[in-house]
Amino acid sequence: MQRDYQDLAWGAILALLGAFVAAYAATSYEIGNLRRMGPGFFPVALGLVLMLLGAAIGLSALKRAAAPQPLAWREGLGVIGALIIFALLMPRLGVVIATALASLTSSAVAPRQGVLWRLVLCVAVTFLTWLVFVVALDMTIPVWPKVQ
């Protein structure tokens, strides 16, 4: 068994985030007083509380052992990648191509082998998206690439 590094790390991250929020708010916004709280009052207080909680999480992890959780980094990359691809391509190439590419990207990380089912799924998802969002809901989005 090894130390609970995961909680240790998150405790540290949260404490640092709290410190940053409190410091940033204290220097950028007016704190005011209890009677007339400025825009900085609430964030500074929250930042300080988060610092304490982060420290508590990190410190309690020090004396505890825990097995690290398996990280699904492949699946994560596929899904996040699909979202980014869609966001970047949709305004330029239209929703049909963006959907097809996003569907292929996300299904590429599925546990099952094979190409055919991925292509079938890609066509099905693209058709369904077109049907729901373009035909039925009549959303104002570019459907095909703009012809210059």
Next chain:
Amino acid sequence: MNTLDGLAHGLSVALQPSILVYSLFGALLGTFVGVLPGIGAMAAITLLLPITYYISSEAALVMLAGVYYGAQYGGAVASILLRLPGTPQSAVTTLDGYPLAQQGRAGVALFTSMISSFCGSILGIVILVLLAGWLAEVATMFGAAEYAAMMIMGLVAAATVGGGAPSKSLAMVVVGLILGCVGTDVNSGAQRFTFGQTQLLDGINLVALAMGLFGVAEVIANITKADRHGPPDRITLRQLLPQRNELRRMVAPIARGTTLGGFFGALPGTGSTISSFLSYAMERRVSRKPESFGKGAIEGIAGPEAANNSAAITAFVPTLTLGIPGDPIMALMLGALVIHGIQPGPMMLEARPDMFWGLVASFGIGNLFLLILNLPLIGIWVSMLRIPFRWLYPAIIVFICLGVYSVRGATFDIVMVAGIGAVGYLLALASFSPAMLLLGFVLGPLIETNLRRAMLISRGDPMVFIERPIACLFVVATTGLILFATCKAIFGSRPQPKDEATS
């Protein structure tokens, strides 16, 4: 308007075709996502949020509510047949439902869960109507100090009473509160934490946050997890029918479960998941044959299923009468109302009777519809369990993209969903609750505004929270909860025998 007039008026609203369609659509969709492990009511409601911009506020609320209680019905199906809870609320149903299914009596388990869910919901509606009128009257005495104190108590209660480490849940609540500060401060006009991004002037988009935390993060976590089970057996209508003595054994657990769920559902912070666990523990305690629990006891399905459905209905009490959501799903409902410019609160019963009574009536109609429809449809729901998750999630991702884009036509929001989803996945992996973050995010601006107002009225004297009796009560309860959690964290770290009901 008295209760009978109200109900009659509500029925006339809920039976309008334009409302009825959305109610039934929500209930069916809820059952569908409840059946499928890997997508919960939370994700489904999030996906539907953008649609609510285009329909009337009554239709929107009725539809989202339908998803919520529909998912309670559906969640039990996967719990019983696969020992995979479709929703967290139905986790406890696996304990006795799955053993029954293995004995070849899955049909009886499914019937028990449906009839208990139905009874729990209907009795929950009665409790809702009784409590809401009373609470709305009490709430007119509330000032800014009471609201602020009560919301803080609700957050602390949700973080400390629910499962998981209280320090982690509280940290998530605070992160949510901080995220709620992003954007233009309503009180002073200052732009907070926007870092020069004009896209952030209106704050972080609720839809983007919820889709990242509950859509993207759950999809990532479930791609490899959700398909590791064998296909379930087919169920026929005949197998559903229980024996007469089994029917009789359900009555008392349903009554107890409903009461328990109705009470805990109405409290801010506790909700249907906790009430189903409590009901299970209670049934085992009062049973004459406690050893039969865990091996297929009907009582162990009937009680918790009645409790979680009753709690799902009464959870609307604080949301509608006080404007304070008790759980993250209610936070999304509140968000949907605020999108339509409706601020729920004690005046809503009087000012928007269509909304309140229409919703109440739609609960009744939707639940009746689910009961009548689900018995013959059970075969279809069971075959849904055969759809592998890999066929579904690429479509979910595209729907998330278009859903969040449709809110204000900004691809910036899709990129934000991706970022929030990645962080949300890592947080969930370290067992931080994303639900707590969302609860904090929705309540944050309300707490800040009421806190400032209270301090302004009291001329900067914090004693206002002690001198006003109702506010003082909330402050005392909050302090008690924090002390309780601290003691548990310090003294409870030694190894101790685990309670089976909460494991």
